[in-house]
Amino acid sequence: MRLFPVFLTAAFASTGIAAAIPGHVDTSPGNKGTASLVQVRNPNFEFRHGPLALAKAYKKFGAPIPEDLRAVIARFRRTPKRDFGSVSTDPEKHDVEYLTPISIGTPPQDLIVDFDTGSSDLWVFSTEMAASDIKGQTVYDPSNSSTSQILQGSTWEITYGDGSSSSGDVYIDTVTIGNLTVPNQAVEAAKKVSSEFTEDPNNDGLLGLGFTSINTVQPTPQNTFFDNIKESLDARLFTADLKHGAPGSYNFGYIDPAAYIGNISWTPVDNSQGFWGFTSPGYAVGTGAFRNHSMTGIADTGTTLLLLPKSVVSAYYKEIQGAEYDSDQGGYVFPCSPTPPDFVFGVNNGIVTVPGDMVSYAPVDTANQNCFGGIQRDTGIGFSIFGDVALKTSFVVFDAGGLQLGWAAK
Ligand SMILES: O=C(c1ccc(-c2ccco2)nc1O)N(Cc1ccccn1)C1CC1
Numbered sequence: 062m063r064l065f066p067v068f069l070t071a072a073f074a075s076t077g078i079a080a081a082i083p084g085h086v087d088t089s090p091g092n093k094g095t096a097s098l099v100q101v102r103n104p105n106f107e108f109r110h111g112p113l114a115l116a117k118a119y120k121k122f123g124a125p126i127p128e129d130l131r132a133v134i135a136r137f138r139r140t141p142k143r144d145f146g147s148v149s150t151d152p153e154k155h156d157v158e159y160l161t162p163i164s165i166g167t168p169p170q171d172l173i174v175d176f177d178t179g180s181s182d183l184w185v186f187s188t189e190m191a192a193s194d195i196k197g198q199t200v201y202d203p204s205n206s207s208t209s210q211i212l213q214g215s216t217w218e219i220t221y222g223d224g225s226s227s228s229g230d231v232y233i234d235t236v237t238i239g240n241l242t243v244p245n246q247a248v249e250a251a252k253k254v255s256s257e258f259t260e261d262p263n264n265d266g267l268l269g270l271g272f273t274s275i276n277t278v279q280p281t282p283q284n285t286f287f288d289n290i291k292e293s294l295d296a297r298l299f300t301a302d303l304k305h306g307a308p309g310s311y312n313f314g315y316i317d318p319a320a321y322i323g324n325i326s327w328t329p330v331d332n333s334q335g336f337w338g339f340t341s342p343g344y345a346v347g348t349g350a351f352r353n354h355s356m357t358g359i360a361d362t363g364t365t366l367l368l369l370p371k372s373v374v375s376a377y378y379k380e381i382q383g384a385e386y387d388s389d390q391g392g393y394v395f396p397c398s399p400t401p402p403d404f405v406f407g408v409n410n411g412i413v414t415v416p417g418d419m420v421s422y423a424p425v426d427t428a429n430q431n432c433f434g435g436i437q438r439d440t441g442i443g444f445s446i447f448g449d450v451a452l453k454t455s456f457v458v459f460d461a462g463g464l465q466l467g468w469a470a471k
Pocket residue numbers: 179180181219220221222223275276277336359361364442446
C-alpha cells in the first residue's frame with residue numbers, strides 16, 4: 062500500500078509547490094523508510110501576493126505579523142479588482158445610427174443595438190412581439206435563457222422625439238458588452254414597437270446611456286447598464302468615438318490617449334432632465350469670427366443630426382449659396398457642391414469643428430444635386446441636440462464621476 066505523506070503535502074501547499082506526488086517509499090527491512098518525492102507545480106495554487114504569503118507563513122508557525130506587513134496586506138485588500146472594456150460600433154447608411162453588439166442571457170443571445178445617450182432604457186425586440194412587427198431583427202427569447210427572471214408586475218413604455226415608440230415587460234438577465242458583464246441587468250422585452258423600429262431591420266433595440274432618472278420602467282425604474290457597472294470601472298466614465306462611414310468604439314472605464322489629439326475641453330453636465338446636458342458658449346461659420354451665443358443642449362448618440370437654435374441655423378445657411386428651408390423636405394436643403402463651410406461650436410474655452418463635408422448629410426434626390434443639411438433647427442424640443450453629426454467629429458468623454466463632458470479632436 063502506498064502511504065501518501067500528508068504532512069509533506071500541507072507543507073508544500075503553502076509554498077506554491079504542488080502536493081508532492083506519491084513517491085517510492087523504501088520500506089525494506091533495515092531501511093529507515095527514506096522517501097524520494099518528485100515535486101510538481103500545483104495547478105490549483107493561486108499565486109499569492111508576496112506579503113500575503115509571508116503573513117501566511119508567520120501565521121502557520123504562530124508568529125505575530127509585524128505591523129508594517131499588516132499595513133501592506135490591508136492596502137492590498139482595499140483595492141478591489143477594477144475593470145474597463147471596449148466595444149466596436151458600426152454606422153448604418155449615411156451614419157443615420159450606430160449599431161453595437163451586446164450579449165444577453167445564458168447561453169448568450171447576441172443582438173445588435175443602438176447605444177443612446179439620450180435615453181435610459183435597455184429594450185430589445187423579443188419573442189413576446191407579434192410576428193408582423195418583426196422584419197429581420199434578432200429577438201431576445203427569455204425562455205431560452207437559464208438566467209432570465211421576469212420582473213413581476215413591471216412594464217415599460219417610451220416615446221422618442223421622432224415619434225417612434227415601444228413598450229413591453231421586463232426581465233432580469235445577464236448582459237455582456239465587450240468584456241464587461243452585468244449579471245442582473247434589467248432587460249426590457251418589447252411586446253410592441255412602432256413602424257420606425259419594425260422598418261429598421263438591422264436594429265434589435267436600444268441601450269440607454271442616459272441617466273437612470275428617466276428610465277421608464279414602472280412601478281420601479283431600473284438602472285442602466287452603465288449605472289450598474291460604473292462602480293467597478295477604473296473610472297466612472299465611458300467614451301464615444303463615432304466615425305463618418307467607419308467603425309468606431311464605445312470604451313468603458315478609461316480614456317484612450319491614442320483615440321484623440323490635442324487637449325480635451327471639459328464642460329460641466331446638467332443631468333437634471335436625465336440627459337448629458339451642457340451649454341455651448343457660441344459658434345462660428347467657416348473661418349468667420351466666433352459669435353457668443355449660448356446654446357443649451359444635450360450630447361445624444363441616439364439622434365442623427367445636429368439640432369440647434371433657429372437663429373444659429375439660419376446664420377449658418379445664409380453663408381451657403383442656394384441654401385433654403387424646404388418645408389417639403391422638412392429642413393434646410395442646399396446644393397451638394399461646392400462643399401459648405403465648416404460649423405464650429407464652443408465647448409468651454411475650446412472649440413469643436415464640424416467639417417463642411419459632414420454638414421452635407423445626404424442627397425435629397427437621385428440626381429444628387431441637392432443635399433439635406435446635417436444641421437437643422439431644434440424648434441419645439443426645448444433644447445439643442447448635439448447628435449451624431451457633432452459627435453462623430455470628436456472623441457467625447459461622458460464622465461459620470463466628474464459630471465462633465467469632455468470633447469477632443471481626433
Ligand atoms: O428621442 C429622444 C428621446 C429620448 C428619450 C426620451 C424619453 C422619454 C422618457 C424617457 O426617455 N424621450 C425622447 O424624446 N430625444 C431626441 C429627440 C430627437 C428629436 C426630437 C426630440 N427628441 C431626446 C433626447 C432628447
